[in-house]
Amino acid sequence: TSVLLLLLVVISRLISSVGLTLDLKLWPCIPYPQCLAFDGRMDSFNTHLVASDFGNLDRHLPAAVLHPGSVTDIAKLVKSVYELSPYSGLTVAARGHGHSIHGQAQALNGVVIEMRTLRGIHVDRDNAYVDVRGGELWIDVLHATLREGLAPKSWTDYLYLSVGGTLSNGGISGQAFQHGPQISNVQQLEVVTGKGEILNCSRHQNGDLFQAVLGGLGQFGIITKARIELEPAPQRVRWIRVLYSDFAAFTRDQEYLISLPKNSTFDYVEGFVIVNNEGLLSNWRSSYFSPQNPVKVSSLDTKGRVLYCLEMTKNYNEHDPLHVIDEKVESLLGPLDFIPASVFTTDLSYVEFLDRVHTTELKLRSKGLWEVPHPWLNLFIPKSKIADFDAGVFKDILRNTTSGPILIYPMNRSKWDNKTSAVTPDDEIFYLVGLLRSALPSSAGSDHNLDLLIDQNNQILRFCREQGLGEKQYMPHYTTEADWKHHFGSRWEKFVERKAIYDPNAILAPGQRIFNGRQ
Ligand code: FAD
The missing domain is CATH 3.40.462.10 (FAD-linked oxidases, C-terminal domain)
Known part of the structure; x- marks a missing residue:
C-alpha cells in the first residue's frame, strides 16, 4: 500500500506539471494509517507545518509528511521512493528541528520525514556513551546523560537542534578546539541509505558510509541512531x-x-x-x-x-x-x-x-x-x-x-x-x-x-x-553545481562517488540543492 500511495503522489505530480492541481487532502487513503502499512502515520493535511524553517527565507510545501513509528517505516518509505524515482522525481527530506536557514530540510512536492517523532535515548554509564535517535534534541540528550553524571564533550551554542541535523553539518561551539566538532565524537551510526537499506556503520564497519554521512548534508543516508561519546559532567x-x-x-x-x-x-x-x-x-x-x-x-x-x-x-x-x-x-x-x-x-x-x-x-x-x-x-x-x-x-x-x-x-x-x-x-x-x-x-x-x-x-x-x-x-548554501564544486574543491569527486553509491537516484535532502536542482 505504501507503493500505492507513492503512485498517487506520482500521478499528482504529473497532473500538476501540466497545470492542473490535485489537492492531496482529497485522497481518501493518505490520512489513514491502517491502509498505509506504516507503524506511524502519513499526513497530507498539515504539510504547511514543515514547509518553512528558522531562516524564514524559503518555503516549499511537501506532498506529505511521514511521522515514523519505527526505523522500518523510514526504510520502507525511502525504498518505495527509490524504486519509483526514475519515473516520479519524488524526493525525501529528513527534518530534524527545521533550524536550517535556506530550506535544507524541505522537499518541494516530496515527502518530509519528521525525525522528532521517533524518540529514544539510552545512556551506557559503564562505557560512557549514549545511543540516541536521530531526531532527539541535544537539550534532551544533555538532561538524560546528566542523570548518570555524564555529558557529551562537544556542543553547539544552542541545544534545541536535532542530533541528526547537527551531525549532517558538523556541530561546533567553544569546545571544538579541544574535542573537535560533534562529528568527531560519534562512535557509530544507524543509517537508512537512499536505497532504503538499514545499515550500521562505524570507523570499522561500513567505514566509508560512516564518514560520508558525518557532515554529509543529508546526502547519503538518514541518521536514525547515533552513539555519542560522553565524559564526566562538571556541575x-x-x-x-x-x-x-x-x-x-x-x-x-x-x-x-x-x-x-x-x-x-x-x-x-x-x-x-x-x-x-x-x-x-x-x-x-x-x-x-x-x-x-x-x-x-x-x-x-x-x-x-x-x-x-x-x-x-x-x-x-x-x-x-x-x-x-x-x-x-x-x-x-x-x-x-x-x-x-x-x-x-x-x-x-x-x-x-x-x-x-x-x-x-x-x-x-x-x-x-x-x-x-x-x-x-x-x-x-x-x-x-x-x-x-x-x-x-x-x-x-x-x-x-x-x-x-x-x-x-x-x-x-x-x-x-x-x-x-x-x-x-x-x-x-x-x-x-x-x-x-x-x-x-x-x-x-x-x-x-x-x-x-x-x-x-x-x-x-x-x-x-x-x-x-x-x-x-559552514552549513553551505549554493545554487549552482559550479559553486558546489568550488566549495568541495579536490573532495568534490569523492562526494559525487559516494552519492552514486548510497543515494544513486538523488532522492535525499533535495533542499541542499546539490544534485537534483529540483527545488
Ligand atoms: P534541520 O534543519 O532539520 O536539517 C538540516 C539538514 O540535515 C537538512 O538537510 C536535513 O535534511 C538533514 N537532516 C536532518 N535530520 C537528519 C537525519 N536524522 N539524518 C540525515 N540528515 C538529516 N550549528 C552549530 O554547529 N553550532 C551552533 O552553535 C549552532 N547554533 C545555532 C543556533 C540557532 C539559534 C540555530 C537556528 C541554528 C544553530 N546552528 C548551530 C545550526 C544548526 O546546526 C543547523 O541548523 C542544523 O541544521 C541543525 O538543525 P536541525 O536539527 O533543525 O536540522
Whole structure:
C-alpha cells in the first residue's frame, strides 16, 4: 500500500506539471494509517507545518509528511521512493528541528520525514556513551546523560537542534578546539541509505558510509541512531569575558589559548565582534552583561571603535574550593593582552551555561522577534587570512551595523577527520565567523532590512573570493553545481562517488540543492 500511495503522489505530480492541481487532502487513503502499512502515520493535511524553517527565507510545501513509528517505516518509505524515482522525481527530506536557514530540510512536492517523532535515548554509564535517535534534541540528550553524571564533550551554542541535523553539518561551539566538532565524537551510526537499506556503520564497519554521512548534508543516508561519546559532567561553570580593541591581540590570545594542553587551558573558547557598540548591550548574545555589569560596560570608552570580546569558561564541581578556581582562572588570564578594566565574570550551573541561548530565545519569542527572517552567514576563515577579513568585513562592509551577533572563534583542523564529508579550510587553525543576523519587522528601509542584509552577505562572499581568502561556508548554501564544486574543491569527486553509491537516484535532502536542482 505504501507503493500505492507513492503512485498517487506520482500521478499528482504529473497532473500538476501540466497545470492542473490535485489537492492531496482529497485522497481518501493518505490520512489513514491502517491502509498505509506504516507503524506511524502519513499526513497530507498539515504539510504547511514543515514547509518553512528558522531562516524564514524559503518555503516549499511537501506532498506529505511521514511521522515514523519505527526505523522500518523510514526504510520502507525511502525504498518505495527509490524504486519509483526514475519515473516520479519524488524526493525525501529528513527534518530534524527545521533550524536550517535556506530550506535544507524541505522537499518541494516530496515527502518530509519528521525525525522528532521517533524518540529514544539510552545512556551506557559503564562505557560512557549514549545511543540516541536521530531526531532527539541535544537539550534532551544533555538532561538524560546528566542523570548518570555524564555529558557529551562537544556542543553547539544552542541545544534545541536535532542530533541528526547537527551531525549532517558538523556541530561546533567553544569546545571544538579541544574535542573537535560533534562529528568527531560519534562512535557509530544507524543509517537508512537512499536505497532504503538499514545499515550500521562505524570507523570499522561500513567505514566509508560512516564518514560520508558525518557532515554529509543529508546526502547519503538518514541518521536514525547515533552513539555519542560522553565524559564526566562538571556541575559549575566560571564564565569570563574580556574586551579588546586590537584585533591582532585578540586573535593572538585566542590562538594561544587553543594551543595549550587540554588540562592547562579553558574548557570553552569563543568570541564575538562588537561593531559600533551594537552587540555589547543590545544583542541576544549579550544578556550576560546585565544586570551585574552595566556600569562597568558603559564606563568603557568604546565609541566608534570595533571591539572584540573573548569569551571563555572554566568548569568545576560544587565541592571544589572557589579559591582554586580563582587561581586557575587568574593564571590563565595573566598572559592575555585585553583592556585591563574589561573583565566580566559570572558563575552558573553547567546546564544554565550550555542552555544559555534558549533563555534569550524565550525573551525574543515573547516580543515576536524570533520568527523573523534570518539571513545568517557562517564562514570558516583560515588563520592566515583572518586579519584581512577583519579589515575588509568588520571594519569596512559592516562598519555601521551588525543587526545581530557576530561570532568569531578559532579551531584546530587536526581535531576534524578529513575523511568525513565536512569541509574546512586548509590551515591548521581556522576561524568560525558567524554572522547571525535578523531582519526585524519594524525596520523596513533601515539597515536591518532583509534585502540589505542579503546584499551585505553577497558583498562579503565577493570580498572573500576576490581577495582569495580560501573561505568555506559552514552549513553551505549554493545554487549552482559550479559553486558546489568550488566549495568541495579536490573532495568534490569523492562526494559525487559516494552519492552514486548510497543515494544513486538523488532522492535525499533535495533542499541542499546539490544534485537534483529540483527545488
Ligand atoms: P534541520 O534543519 O532539520 O536539517 C538540516 C539538514 O540535515 C537538512 O538537510 C536535513 O535534511 C538533514 N537532516 C536532518 N535530520 C537528519 C537525519 N536524522 N539524518 C540525515 N540528515 C538529516 N550549528 C552549530 O554547529 N553550532 C551552533 O552553535 C549552532 N547554533 C545555532 C543556533 C540557532 C539559534 C540555530 C537556528 C541554528 C544553530 N546552528 C548551530 C545550526 C544548526 O546546526 C543547523 O541548523 C542544523 O541544521 C541543525 O538543525 P536541525 O536539527 O533543525 O536540522
